[in-house]
Amino acid sequence: MDTATGEFLRGTLKTIVLRLLAQQGRMYGYEITQAVEERTAGELSLTFGALYPVLHKLENEGLLTTKNEEVDGRLRKYYQLTARGSEIAARKVDEFERFVQLVRLLIVPAPDVTFGR
Incomplete structure (x- = not known):
């Protein structure tokens, strides 16, 4: 992964985690x-x-709950969205999709609509 991709990922990591949890219900790290x-x-x-600093931040913001379960003799921490977390997840995805549309307007050349040239 190149530097630019890493920067984009860091800027969207919260949205990515919220979306995955919204889709999957609960997940561990x-x-x-x-x-x-x-x-x-x-x-x-x-x-x-x-990942883990984002998970901890989301938990501190009240967007996630955690539950520890023993799996094959090891403790596993599952993360799940709260009701507020589900609302924020939907909002963040909408905001991100709108942002992508706006960036696309800036970087994709518009078709030439000047007629008669």
């Missing part, structure tokens, strides 16, 4: 990293160093 890699065919990858 490694599962989130794997979902990002699988859905982007390996083009994007999350490090735990980037």
Whole structure:
């Protein structure tokens, strides 16, 4: 992943995590990293160093709840959206989609609409 892609990913990581949790219901950290890699065919990858601070921040903001479960003798922490988290997830995705549309207007040349030239 190049530097620019890393910058874009950092700027959208909160939205990505919220969206994945909205779609999946609940996930644990490694599962989130794997979902990002699988859905982007390996083009994007999350490090735990980037992911866990975002998860903790979302939890502190009241957007996530956590539940520890023992799986194969190991403790696994699952993250799930709160009702408020679900609302924020939908809003963040809408905001991001609108932002992408606006950026596209700036970088994709508009067709020449001047007639008679």
